[in-house]
Amino acid sequence: MFSKILIANRGEIAVRVMRTARAMGYRTVAVYSEADADALHVHAADEAVCIGPAPVGESYLRGEAILDAARRTGADALHPGYGFLSENAGFAKACEEAGIVFIGPPTGAIELMGSKRLSKIAMQEAGVPTVPGYQGEEQSDERLIEEAARIGYPLMIKASAGGGGRGMRLVASHEALRDELKRARSEARNAFGSDELILERAVIEPRHIEIQVFADQHGNAVHLGERDCSIQRRHQKVVEEAPSPFMTPELRERMGEAAVRAAQSCGYRGAGTVEFLVDSNRDFYFLEMNTRLQVEHPVTESITGQDLVEWQLRVAAGEPLPLKQDEIALAGHAIEVRLYAEDATQHFTPQTGPVLDWRPAAGQGLRYDTGIRTGAVVSPFYDPMLAKVIATGRTREEARRRLAMALEDSVLFGVTTNRHFLARILRHPVFIEGGATTAFLDSHFSDDDSLQPVPPTDTALALAAALQDHHAHGNRPRHPGWSNSLPSASPCRLSWQDKTYPLKVTPFANHFDVDLNGRQVALKLLHMDSGSLAFEVNGVRQRCQYHRAGDQLYLQLDGRVWTLRDQSHAPATATDAAGSGRVVASMDGAIIDVPVTLGDRVTRGQTLVVLEAMKMEHPLKADADGVVTALPAQVGMQVKLRQLLAEIQVEAIASQDPSLKETST
Known part of the structure; x- marks a missing residue:
């Protein structure tokens, strides 16, 4: 019997487990990292305990901190959710030793099925059909390459200890195998703490x-x-x-x-x-x-x-x-x-x-x-x-x-x-x-x-321009009132990604005329409420959703979202162009590999930095041929989105840019 359940997880699965637990009359305890202090699962629980800083290795993977939270709150059962420690036999055993009911299978089953290699052997013994392959203890590259030749191509490399696609590679030929084994081992070791692999014949289009x-x-x-x-x-x-x-x-x-x-x-x-x-x-x-x-x-x-x-x-x-x-x-x-x-x-x-x-x-x-x-x-x-x-x-x-x-x-x-x-x-x-x-x-x-990035449609641009004009005038419709002249057009400049759209907006009593560089869109704003807009264009009434944050306007139309920025009063800015030689972080994360050094000559498409974020490895590649002239990226460094990680002096830049060519007088 138990009466209070600690959910050793976060996000939607923690909230979902709490919902059923409370419906059955159980009290619930959440654990959270410093980054999740205001997360939904924390608010959904009866009690909550902080278990460490944001990185999972310092919070959600710290079994001792989670068990301490259970002792401090009097939780007598623990639900692991999925991911994190849910399939960690050592953690399940520690729960049992602490007198806490682990809501999951016995440790022996977790250990066996946690190894693709051992579980496959067990299933063969139980008469369950398995894919032909190699699941032996000998893990040298030479042995795996030998077994791959026996199995035949294409084949799958799989991390024995994990799932979710990490440590998994489809290999089409012998030539690619050694490099893919290296990548699979690295990803498996980082994700699961084990670089043990198995090989299987690829079942085509199953x-x-x-x-x-x-x-x-x-x-x-x-x-x-x-x-x-x-x-x-x-x-x-x-x-x-x-x-x-x-x-x-x-x-x-x-x-x-x-x-x-x-x-x-x-x-x-x-x-x-x-x-x-x-x-x-x-x-x-x-x-x-x-x-x-x-x-x-x-x-x-x-x-x-x-x-x-x-x-x-x-x-x-x-x-x-x-x-x-x-x-x-x-x-x-x-x-x-x-x-x-x-x-x-x-x-x-x-x-x-x-x-x-x-x-x-x-x-x-x-x-x-x-x-x-x-x-x-x-x-x-x-x-x-x-x-x-x-x-x-x-x-x-x-x-x-x-x-x-x-x-x-x-x-x-x-x-x-x-x-x-x-x-x-x-x-x-x-x-x-x-x-x-x-x-x-x-x-x-x-x-x-x-x-593919799809530019905003004319209707989306016209809606954005009308909403910007409406907002600029106190969220009140602009009526021309009594005048001997027609209403004047207001210039508007919107940007989407690296493209800028100059527009002109002319307000009337009940509609807007929008000029998109010679293309005309006439639309009526019929009704606006919290983030939703009814409008009419070409005689058809439609709805869209929007949200304004500073100079950004988020617009959802026909199931697609565009993020547009109002540049009407901003100076023009330059952006990193393709072939600029600059390699920047594609997201927040940690640097786990820098396979080049200062002074190296590199080619377009060559990996310069490997970034780890959200449990996946992301290779960042050169966008031009050249020489590495700056390399601030270092293994172990935590980086932010668009932080400069490497810079290349692009080759033959003078021949690519006519403005840099010498001229005769």
Whole structure:
């Protein structure tokens, strides 16, 4: 029995666990870093304890600090969420030794399934199908290269100790293998503290289908159907749904039985997920088992009508599973997307910054699991996931339509997100038909306009100019009043990224005429309320959302957000041009590698600095050929967005710039 639960996590999963815990009558305790002092999960808990500075190694990964927080608050149970220490067998054991109920599986199961190498061996012994590969103890590069030749190309390198795409590489040829082994080892060591690797034959264009399992301490084990997580970027899931559009009743039964067998083989208890790759012939292969609640568990909850966190708490309290296998039924369809602070138009670079306005769209069948609120700040220290958006419908098509509309209508101003990218996926014909495999983004989506910066439309520019004019005159409509002359046009200069748009705005009694360098837009502002605007253009009434922050205007129209800056009274400024030779930080983070030195001759595209932020490595490359003349970047340095890290003296600059050429007299 326990009465107070400490949630050893942050963000949306901490808030989500607290919601069920409180509904069941449990008191909750939050832990937080100094960077999260005002975070939503801190406010949602009954009590909260600061466990250290912002870096995860000094806060959320400090098991002793978390256990001390439990002792100080009298928490007698601990829920680890996912990530951080959720699959750390040593931490689970420390909880048990401290007399605290660890709401998760036994330490033996965590240890076994935490190693891709050992778990694969165990699954082979349990009769669960596995992908051919190498999972031996000998880890030298020479042995791995030898085994790769046996397996054949293409193949996958995987970090044995982790997941989430870190330490994972797809290798197409022998020539690339040694370099990819080095990168995979480095990323695995930094992320998981172990550089042990396995090799597997690459299953081409498979489905990624996982089975939710549950077991109790009374010998009962069941599965709750599957989730299709095939749409992935850098081996990280983007869209998840249940049930899978690829599934048949016969395949579900076979995969469900294999997943339950996997759980029983390691004496499992609690929630777990057995992940499989499924080829076009519907042959499936064990991938890994996650010994925790999954990010995508809400879609299973939606189609089964069960609260999986409630199941976790009941099993941890010693109760038997709430349902038997034949009592579990699937109904309807659910789809989930992960809302990230990242810029899809800049190779999905993680973003930091404020959440100026967060307004999830309302609607039937919608659910938001979120760890943010208006006024929050997205820091560089943690995973960039902000929220999960889930839609449920009687059919897959109904769930898909609801989710796409929710993404397009929700408002999140301030930090850049992948919202438009997600909505475009949901409206893609291949996804609509249920045909997406793990190759979907590369094969069908690589030229989508959500992956490119799209300049503001004429309507967006006209709206921004009208809003700026409206704001400049005390938020009151400008009426020309009695006059012998027509109203005069006011100049307006707006900038988006590095482009400036000169406009002229002419106000009338009930509308604005906007001149965009000769192109005319006439629009009416019909109604304005807190951040929302009704307007009419070309005889069509529409709505948009906006937010003003200083000289910046955030404008959302047709599901896309543009950030425009009012430059009407600002002097022109220069920006770093392509080929400038300047390498600046793409986000806040830490320098983990500087593979060049002062005086080195480098070529365009060569990596000069490797930045680590939000659990990923980001190589920063030269934008021109030349010589390194400045190198302020040093390994271990914490840097800010756009901080100068390296500078190159660009070669042949005189021939590139006619203004620098000699002239004769």
